[in-house]
Amino acid sequence: MKTIEDCVAAALAGMAPDAQARFAVDPLATMRTDLGLKVTGADHLTEKRSDGGACDGLSFLKDGVILYAPTDNSRRENFTLAHELGHWLVEQVPEIFDWLFEQPAPERALETLCDQIAQRLLLAESSVSAIVGSGPIRARHVVDLYNATQASIPACAIALATRLPGLGTIIVVDTTTTFGEAENRAVVRYASVRPDPHKGWPKVYPWPGQTLPTGHPLQHLFSSAQTGPQQTAGVEIEPRALQQRSFWATPWGERATFYLDAVAVSARRVIGVLADTDLWGVERFHPTERRDFDQRPxxxxxxxxxxxxxxxxxxxxxxxxxxxxxxxxxxxxxxxxxxxxxxxxxxxxxxxxxxxxxxxxxx
Known part of the structure; x- marks a missing residue:
């Protein structure tokens, strides 16, 4: 196993093609009938995956038991089931754990891997191609793919992130109010990271639960979307988009440059694409900057x-x-x-x- 794509292919190889096709139509029946798993809805499930974060599930893999929190939004529920099935499929391939052990953050790499397995089970490649066309990946594509399919926002972000030509990530940022705070905080609710094909995982990248770094341009998009879509002469105008040279920073002070394409889809949600190269022609001059990667021997x-x-x-x-x-x-x-x-x-x-x-x- 050399890449996360190799691991996804190896995990899915353990599931019959006809079962994969049925999963997109009826996840619960496929997991119970084709794979013999015990899948149970738990309305009061409070324990969830800690290093991934777009699913509401918990698995007891050795016993073949999967618990999940039923939701009114079936897209989210289907993604949860697909993600938990990803954990079960990974358990069937010991070689994948050799690859995971080599990663700088194995638990996060595992959650990313299961996210990609979930996306492959729920979203056809042809649907992604129809949305993207021949141009570069943009934040607006996440919304377009969501509207054109029955896939969840995380599944759409994963599908598009895997098509980035190099290092990059697609993030979903929401505002939230923490108890005792007077103002909302912008927090990364989901992030799909594509590591560099040759150098691997960078040291600086966004992850669910991280607060938007101070001074980040995405903060301006929330204020621009406070009133929602505007009307001019009876024509609805799309919420404000943004393209520019930007950055990301860790809570402990490390910082790296990224190019940014983003869109405010509501007063409380912004979707952004961060890439290490200028995919959208934001600037004419592109200075060479050093980026730190995992350099373990x-x-x-x-x-x-x-x-x-x-x-x-x-x-x-x-x-x-x-x-x-x-x-x-x-x-x-x-x-x-x-x-x-x-x-x-x-x-x-x-x-x-x-x-x-x-x-x-x-x-």
Missing amino acids: EQEITCCGQIRKVRGYPCERCGQIHCPVCGKCRCERRDDELVMCEGGCYLKFKPHLLVNGRCEDCR
């Missing part, structure tokens, strides 16, 4: 009966990266082979050096 290790390449930070003692299966480095595996002396010295030795459980000094 790669190493070939032999462990758990396999030789594999893994990415991570090596142990300071033995210099080996931890195995993605057992989670141990060379010295930790060696320590597991040692036995503590029963003579009271509290030291560990290889078993053949002990006689009646005691080392040479304690005998």
Whole structure:
């Protein structure tokens, strides 16, 4: 597995094509009948996925049990079911976890992977192509795809983000009021990230739950949409759109440049496309800027009966990266082979050096 697309294909390969086709029509029946899963609606479900965030579900994968929160909006409910099915499909392919272990944030990478599986199950590629045409991906395409299909906003964002030519992300930002605060905060409700095809995940990218960085241009779109679509001579005008060179920043101060295409779809919601290259011809001059990516070293290790390449930070003692299966480095595996002396010295030795459980000094 080299890319997230490889993982999506491997996970979906475990589901028969006819079952995939039926899923888009009747997700519940397909999961229960074709896959034998126990899927139950839980009206008062409060525990949800913490690192993805566009679904209201919880799975007990070893038992084949999936709980979900039924919603009036069937699009959201279908996405939740597809996302949870993604987790189950991933569990059937152990090789995917080798890839996940190499990612800088494995839990977030897993949620992104399951989001993409959900999108593939719910949204036909032909529908996406009809909306996008031959031009670059734009924020307005998310709305157009939503209106033209039965897919949810997250599913539409995922489908379009996978078509970005390089590093980029599509985000959905909503305003919300936190208890005790006088003003609304703009918060990322959903983000579909496309890592760089060659360099992988950047260090700076938006993620659900993050507050819009101070001074970000998207903030201006909320004020422009406060009164909704305007009327001029009886013709409805689209809410204000925005294209410009912009940025994103992490809560701990790291910052990176992105080009931005965005649209305010309501007084409380803005959709934006962030890309590392100027897909829309926003500026004539494009300065070369350094972008930080995950730079953990790669190493070939032999462990758990396999030789594999893994990415991570090596142990300071033995210099080996931890195995993605057992989670141990060379010295930790060696320590597991040692036995503590029963003579009271509290030291560990290889078993053949002990006689009646005691080392040479304690005998």
